[in-house]
Amino acid sequence: MTHAVETVGLHKSFGTLEVLRGIDIAVEPGEVVCVIGRSGSGKSTLLRCVNMLEEPTAGKVFVGGVELTDPDVDIDAARQRIGMVFQSFNLFANLNVLGNLTIAQRKVLGRDRAEAEEVAKRNLEKVGLGDKIYAHPSQLSGGQAQRAAIARALAMDPELMLFDEPTSALDPELVGDVLGVMRQLAQEGMTMLVVTHEMQFAREVADRVLFMDAGVIIEDGPSAEVIGNPRQERTRTFLARILDPTHHGPTDA
Amino acid sequence: MAMSKRQRARVIRGGQYGILVLAAVLFALTANWGRLRRAFLDIEVARGMFPEVITVALKNTVVYTALGFGFGLALGLVIALMRLSSVGPYRWLARGYIEFFRGLPALLVILAVGTGVPLAFPGTILNRYVALMVALGIVGAAYMAEVIRAGIQAVPRGQVEAARSLGMSPTKAMLWIVIPQAFKIILPPLTNDLILLTKDSSLALFLGSSITQQELTQFGRQALNQSRSLTPVLVAGLCYLIITIPLSLLSLRLERRYGGGVTTRGAGP
Numbered sequence: 001m002t003h004a005v006e007t008v009g010l011h012k013s014f015g016t017l018e019v020l021r022g023i024d025i026a027v028e029p030g031e032v033v034c035v036i037g038r039s040g041s042g043k044s045t046l047l048r049c050v051n052m053l054e055e056p057t058a059g060k061v062f063v064g065g066v067e068l069t070d071p072d073v074d075i076d077a078a079r080q081r082i083g084m085v086f087q088s089f090n091l092f093a094n095l096n097v098l099g100n101l102t103i104a105q106r107k108v109l110g111r112d113r114a115e116a117e118e119v120a121k122r123n124l125e126k127v128g129l130g131d132k133i134y135a136h137p138s139q140l141s142g143g144q145a146q147r148a149a150i151a152r153a154l155a156m157d158p159e160l161m162l163f164d165e166p167t168s169a170l171d172p173e174l175v176g177d178v179l180g181v182m183r184q185l186a187q188e189g190m191t192m193l194v195v196t197h198e199m200q201f202a203r204e205v206a207d208r209v210l211f212m213d214a215g216v217i218i219e220d221g222p223s224a225e226v227i228g229n230p231r232q233e234r235t236r237t238f239l240a241r242i243l244d245p246t247h248h249g250p251t252d253a
Numbered sequence: 254m255a256m257s258k259r260q261r262a263r264v265i266r267g268g269q270y271g272i273l274v275l276a277a278v279l280f281a282l283t284a285n286w287g288r289l290r291r292a293f294l295d296i297e298v299a300r301g302m303f304p305e306v307i308t309v310a311l312k313n314t315v316v317y318t319a320l321g322f323g324f325g326l327a328l329g330l331v332i333a334l335m336r337l338s339s340v341g342p343y344r345w346l347a348r349g350y351i352e353f354f355r356g357l358p359a360l361l362v363i364l365a366v367g368t369g370v371p372l373a374f375p376g377t378i379l380n381r382y383v384a385l386m387v388a389l390g391i392v393g394a395a396y397m398a399e400v401i402r403a404g405i406q407a408v409p410r411g412q413v414e415a416a417r418s419l420g421m422s423p424t425k426a427m428l429w430i431v432i433p434q435a436f437k438i439i440l441p442p443l444t445n446d447l448i449l450l451t452k453d454s455s456l457a458l459f460l461g462s463s464i465t466q467q468e469l470t471q472f473g474r475q476a477l478n479q480s481r482s483l484t485p486v487l488v489a490g491l492c493y494l495i496i497t498i499p500l501s502l503l504s505l506r507l508e509r510r511y512g513g514g515v516t517t518r519g520a521g522p
Binding site: 092 | 409
């Protein structure tokens with residue numbers, strides 16, 4: 001069986017800074033995998049390597065059995081099947097919500113306007129933004145903007161969804177709406193790779209959790225085990241800080 | 254007695270106003286108003302310029318400027334994209350173009366196009382409108398390319414990343430996402446370029462023309478020769494302001510609406 005995502009010996013350096021130092025992961029179709037770890041541990045870079053927004057320095061990336069690191073691959077065609085959600089939403093500022101959802105459908109998938117708008121509206125209903133079709137991105141709250149961004153990715157009918165800290169830029173009271181949409185997506189069987197600091201979400205929704213530190217994967221296992229009963233010292237230290245930020249405890253280095 | 258900082262500022266500001274008023278009063282007292290009025294405000298001469306100053310001269314100024322601006326904008330966009338290209342020779346070519354034509358007086362370019370093209374391609378009769386469109390466009394493009402480049406670079410990186418992550422090619426992302434946003438950012442400095450080009454269109458004078466092709470400066474000069482009064486200069490000048498002041502106000506309004514623009518052009522040529 002082909003993996004939904006597979007990386008083999010993935011390395012990425014920015015100048016002399018080595019951000020990824022040999023990452024081997026596999027995500028199966030329908031699986032929800034959360035990547036956790038301190039900022040600077042390389043988790044966002046890993047995610048951005050999966051759809052080649054960052055070009056790996058060494059190693060291979062496969063998505064749905066297609067090698068994206070192959071220099072001859074049609075990367076634009078490959079990305080149509082990979083939805084990506086950014087921390088800063090990145091809704092197109094020159095288009096309203098409907099335009100944001102239809103532009104790639106029309107210009108990339110070649111759907112006609114009527115079909116694209118129908119797909120857009122269906123996906124906006126799904127994320128609870130049926131009444132914001134004609135709103136401009138600047139008129140949306142952070143939570144609404146992020147849900148619109150999720151709907152934009154879904155409108156392309158992706159096989160895989162990448163989430164890069166989707167709730168980190170949101171006010172705390174808006175986080176729930178976005179996580180709710182992601183939870184629903186997971187229940188529908190979407191394959192998801194999620195970089196997040198939301199431990200509750202990771203514990204409840206993810207099938208598997210990867211803990212990253214200093215450019216390598218330290219721990220990889222079922223979410224309840226990695227979060228509930230980590231085997232590695234570094235995972236324990238990290239989780240202690242995240243789950244109880246005011247008490248660093250005796251494990252604090 | 255030491256003054257406080259605020260007192261000192263007030264005294265300095267008062268001094269500045271004083272100098273301004275003094276200069277105005279001196280000018281008003283010493284200038285020969287009678288002669289000035291006779292030279293510049295001969296109503297008969299002014300009346301004689303109408304309606305042609307509007308129907309022919311103003312119209313032609315607008316037409317030449319619009320043609321030059323349109324051609325320059327298109328050429329400027331191409332050069333801006335070349336300037337940002339990953340292909341070295343494109344970048345060098347664009348840099349060379351910008352440095353070359355930004356450094357030349359518009360007059361030389363107009364003369365070069367107007368007289369050079371027929372020399373280079375014997376037998377071609379260059380339509381005056383085409384010649385001016387090309388010449389003004391070449392000059393305008395050098396300025397606009399830098400403005401457009403700055404505008405493109407001012408579009409946040411995340412916009413391109415989002416577009417690429419949806420499967421758009423670099424070209425599609427540029428065309429549908431980046432350029433529309435860049436143009437919104439650069440509307441104020443672009444309006445400024447349009448104003449400068451309006452004034453540069455006066456250099457059409459040097460290409461010679463029939464009566465119906467005269468723009469404001471040329472028309473004013475001819476009226477000047479016939480009337481022995483300087484009034485035509487004033488009338489032509491006011492006509493330029495009819496075009497440029499609304500544009501200037503528009504530019505300010507756009508700037509307020511979209512925030513500070515990107516400017517790469519300081520003073521005019």
